[in-house]
Amino acid sequence: MKVAFVCLGNICRSPMAEFVMKQLAQDHDHHLTVVSRATSSWEHGNPIHQGTQDTLNRYGVPYDTHKTSQQISLADLEDYDVVIGMDDQNVIDLKKLSAGRYDDKIFLFCDGGVPDPWYTGDFEETYHLVTRGCQSWLDRLKNN
Ligand code: 4NP
16 A cells, blocks of 8 residues: 655654654554655755754654655556545645546545644644644554
């Protein structure tokens, strides 16, 4: 199963989800391919936000220090089995890109979405929502 987490910039929320999910999947011996992407090109090539890096370090979640922001493409929508937007706007933007072709693969991460720490500054809140949501997605994907 191939999973892509998607947010606006691919530097705060979706990379956090990518690496939390990778750790959870490994802990549960569940094979998953996990990546993260941006809906926008704004942060293209930029590294994971320091706030996300600090939070992953604090909770002992390993991550790829070389990961940089990458915008989602139509090829990604075709390639991945499940494409998960971190908030409602991300889902709207993904459906715009999909234009009806891959809508059945596009989901919202959790009810209400994950508020953007780029604006809230609250990476701790992000981490708690992300870990809870990833656990729930892992259970859901395991049963498929
Ligand atoms: P993310 O956060 O979507 O969680 O990666 C953001 C990162 C960058 C910007 C907005 C949100 N930005 O405006 O550049």
